[in-house]
Amino acid sequence: MSNRVVQGRMVTPERLAELVEGERPLEAEAIEDADRDCPDCGGNVISVGYMPSVTEFVTAYKCQDCDWSETDRD
Numbered sequence: 001m002s003n004r005v006v007q008g009r010m011v012t013p014e015r016l017a018e019l020v021e022g023e024r025p026l027e028a029e030a031i032e033d034a035d036r037d038c039p040d041c042g043g044n045v046i047s048v049g050y051m052p053s054v055t056e057f058v059t060a061y062k063c064q065d066c067d068w069s070e071t072d073r074d
Helices: 013-023
Strands: 004-005 007-010 031-036 045-053 056-065 070-071
Touching: 004 013, 007 013, 013 045, 013 056, 013 070
Parallel strands: none
Antiparallel strands: 004 007, 031 045, 045 056, 056 070
């Protein structure tokens, strides 16, 4: 699994999902580049897919430089 620097700290996919979700996921995929810029600061955005429960899969987007994040939930 790939680790990335987010706001000055190295994070695992599980930790990145936890930063966005607020609690540790059951499972997380590798962190990927999201090919978009942060709407708040213009920084790089990365994404991670994870399962917060056995019945849900979520893709989260997080800026590497600031607190901005969002998910693909409706």
